[in-house]
Amino acid sequence: MTSTEITYAWAINHAMDEEMARDPRVVLFGQDVGRMGGVFGVTRNLFEKHGPERVRDVSIVEHFVVGGAVGAALGGLRPIAEVQFADFLLVAGDESFHKLPKWRYMHGGAFTIPVVIRAPSGIQGGVGAEHSQSPEGHYWHTPGLKIAVPSTPADAKGLLKSAIRDDDPVIFFETRRLYRVKGLVSDDPELLVPFGQASVRREGTDLTVVAWAGMVPEVLAAAEMLAAEGLSIEVIDPRTLVPFDWETVAASVRKTSRLLIVHEAPLTMGPGAEIASRAADELFVELDAPVRRLAGPDVPIPQNMALEQFCFPQVPEIVAAARELIRW
Amino acid sequence: MSDQDRADLLALYRQMARGRALEDRVNALTNSREFRGFFHPGRGQEGIQAGVCSVLRKDDYLLYAHRGLTYLTAKGMDPVRILGDFLGRVGGSTGGLGAGTVHCVDVENGIMGQGGTLGSSFTLSAGLGLASQVLKQDRIATAFFGDGASARGTFLEAGVTIAAWKLPVLWICENNGWAVSARLTDVQGTDDIAPRAAALGFYTEVVDGQDVRAVQAAARRASEKARAGQPAFIEAKTSRVEGHYTGDVQPYRDKDDVAQAKERDPLLLAQTQLIELGASDADVSSIWDEAVAEMAAAEDRARLSPEPTGDRIFEGLWA
Numbered sequence: 001m002t003s004t005e006i007t008y009a010w011a012i013n014h015a016m017d018e019e020m021a022r023d024p025r026v027v028l029f030g031q032d033v034g035r036m037g038g039v040f041g042v043t044r045n046l047f048e049k050h051g052p053e054r055v056r057d058v059s060i061v062e063h064f065v066v067g068g069a070v071g072a073a074l075g076g077l078r079p080i081a082e083v084q085f086a087d088f089l090l091v092a093g094d095e096s097f098h099k100l101p102k103w104r105y106m107h108g109g110a111f112t113i114p115v116v117i118r119a120p121s122g123i124q125g126g127v128g129a130e131h132s133q134s135p136e137g138h139y140w141h142t143p144g145l146k147i148a149v150p151s152t153p154a155d156a157k158g159l160l161k162s163a164i165r166d167d168d169p170v171i172f173f174e175t176r177r178l179y180r181v182k183g184l185v186s187d188d189p190e191l192l193v194p195f196g197q198a199s200v201r202r203e204g205t206d207l208t209v210v211a212w213a214g215m216v217p218e219v220l221a222a223a224e225m226l227a228a229e230g231l232s233i234e235v236i237d238p239r240t241l242v243p244f245d246w247e248t249v250a251a252s253v254r255k256t257s258r259l260l261i262v263h264e265a266p267l268t269m270g271p272g273a274e275i276a277s278r279a280a281d282e283l284f285v286e287l288d289a290p291v292r293r294l295a296g297p298d299v300p301i302p303q304n305m306a307l308e309q310f311c312f313p314q315v316p317e318i319v320a321a322a323r324e325l326i327r328w
Numbered sequence: 329m330s331d332q333d334r335a336d337l338l339a340l341y342r343q344m345a346r347g348r349a350l351e352d353r354v355n356a357l358t359n360s361r362e363f364r365g366f367f368h369p370g371r372g373q374e375g376i377q378a379g380v381c382s383v384l385r386k387d388d389y390l391l392y393a394h395r396g397l398t399y400l401t402a403k404g405m406d407p408v409r410i411l412g413d414f415l416g417r418v419g420g421s422t423g424g425l426g427a428g429t430v431h432c433v434d435v436e437n438g439i440m441g442q443g444g445t446l447g448s449s450f451t452l453s454a455g456l457g458l459a460s461q462v463l464k465q466d467r468i469a470t471a472f473f474g475d476g477a478s479a480r481g482t483f484l485e486a487g488v489t490i491a492a493w494k495l496p497v498l499w500i501c502e503n504n505g506w507a508v509s510a511r512l513t514d515v516q517g518t519d520d521i522a523p524r525a526a527a528l529g530f531y532t533e534v535v536d537g538q539d540v541r542a543v544q545a546a547a548r549r550a551s552e553k554a555r556a557g558q559p560a561f562i563e564a565k566t567s568r569v570e571g572h573y574t575g576d577v578q579p580y581r582d583k584d585d586v587a588q589a590k591e592r593d594p595l596l597l598a599q600t601q602l603i604e605l606g607a608s609d610a611d612v613s614s615i616w617d618e619a620v621a622e623m624a625a626a627e628d629r630a631r632l633s634p635e636p637t638g639d640r641i642f643e644g645l646w647a
Contacts, residue, residue: 027458053462056493059488061488063482063485064451064485064486064489066451067448067451067454067455068454068486070452071453071455071457071458071469073459074440074455074459075389075455075458075459076459077455077458094482095448095451098444098445099448099452103441104645104647105644106425106431106443106444107433107441108422108424108425109643110441111433111435111441114647143645144645144646168647
């Protein structure tokens with residue numbers, strides 16, 4: 001089977017297109033996903049190809065988008081629901097924190113909830129405090145949800161296909177900053193990327209860095225600069241936070257004895273805290289340096305594009321933190 | 329007035345009696361503290377639940393509300409499973425996760441559960457209606473709720489989408505005029521909910537919820553509309569006899585108001601109608617006695633099932 005170089009956005013589009021062709025129970029709804037093809041162009045052609053019955057625009061109704069997806073899944077569909085920005089998922093708090101993760105469990109396992117919520121996240125383009133967040137930590141704190149955080153076009157496609165075929169609810173965080181990034185993506189409609197399997201993006205021996213979604217390219221750039229200084233960085237992309245491939249992280253830390261976690265969400269109570277805590281618990285004797293986190297500062301994200309750059313870890317900060325840990 | 333009318337009303341009366349007899353047992357379990365959660369009694373509202381469910385098909389979806397149990401038994405659910413939930417037994421419909429009305433489930437009979445946050449059924453019923461429409465199943469999705477929950481924003485969000493997509497959905501508002509301790513008119517500035525649904529494009533019926541035959545007739549019309557893709561809405565005017573939960577002595581409410589609610593008991597009204605239709609006192613009382621005996625036996629059977637062990641909490645989170 002061949003591969004084609006396509007963008008991250010187009011890879012997501014292909015995943016939906018192929019799965020809708022494969023399974024008539026897959027439907028898509030959200031704001032502007034129909035005739036317009038999505039405000040970021042991610043759902044282009046799907047309305048034309050799969051028809052108005054299965055690709056539907058909605059009004060500004062986040063409660064419905066998430067709650068309706070749960071209901072549709074109860075009724076035997078496999079809905080993909082798009083919120084225009086991940087921040088808007090929080091508008092549907094009851095539906096995303098209660099109905100989606102808990103309906104099956106509360107009712108004694110009587111149902112499956114095969115829902116995918118597509119949530120474009122992260123800082124890009126001066127859209128401010130309510131259009132720029134990375135809320136994966138909120139949802140990692142909620143038992144009953146699977147969470148995908150792809151960083152490459154190939155993973156975006158393969159993980160989304162796995163998500164659509166999964167009988168459990170998945171929140172699929174798409175990094176808006178990566179939409180135009182290109183990469184080789186398989187044309188094989190049966191090539192899936194499994195959940196719970198981290199990818200070692202770069203092998204190294206001096207420091208393990210765990211990063212996902214939009215932070216992976218920044219960490220890889222930092223690793224490249226550090227290599228020029230003779231420092232060898234191992235970069236681990238978990239690809240899904242639930243389930244989380246702890247084994248791959250632990251094996252890497254046993255090798256490097258040092259761990260840095262880099263994420264875009266704010267530092268305090270962020271997802272890095274969980275990983276750092278687990279490392280302290282289970283890998284204490286392996287560590288030669290403190291476990292560090294580099295994360296967004298504990299502030300809302302300003303609209304000013306010059307200032308928003310200070311709201312997620314930048315390459316020079318990653319380089320400096322890595323150096324400090326290696327020389328500890 | 330025909331034998332058929334009498335038989336129809338006897339069937340409705342039987343469902344109301346079953347719901348009330350089951351509720352009596354749950355109230356007793358609550359008062360004896362064997363069931364230690366909150367129960368929200370539906371005494372006085374049985375006519376709405378029995379009347380609507382009488383016109384539904386077995387595969388029509390039901391999202392019930394928190395008040396009362398009649399919709400569950402009238403839709404076909406086994407009371408042993410319901411009592412198993414209250415008693416926290418593995419034989420309950422939630423496999424021991426209960427207890428209480430809140431999450432009783434019976435997929436076979438289209439009973440799709442209930443949420444702990446009121447008003448969440450609006451969006452879920454829309455989704456169920458969407459599934460029926462896309463899968464061409466001809467099933468309707470029903471959701472019951474009170475006048476309090478009708479204020480939720482989900483009412484509007486789901487309502488506009490249901491109307492736009494012409495989904496086979498029927499909403500039933502049991503308007504008893506009270507949201508816990510708040511009078512409807514004090515907190516929503518109106519006594520009427522149906523105009524809100526009409527404004528969204530729903531077919532609406534306003535009916536005396538104490539008259540089970542009137543409810544059944546309205547539900548027949550409304551469910552036919554819904555099945556044909558015209559979203560429908562029933563506002564049943566009713567009265568809450570008991571407090572918000574078993575044990576709530578309603579200090580916020582006028583005693584006359586409660587007394588009036590008791591007079592407008594749907595079972596008493598149906599009894600009068602049955603006698604007018606030629607039923608005997610013995611016919612009526614034997615239905616009640618059978619319901620009481622059925623629920624006593626159901627409780628005995630529910631008790632035969634064991635309580636769950638602690639590891640139950642880790643079962644069933646994932647598919």
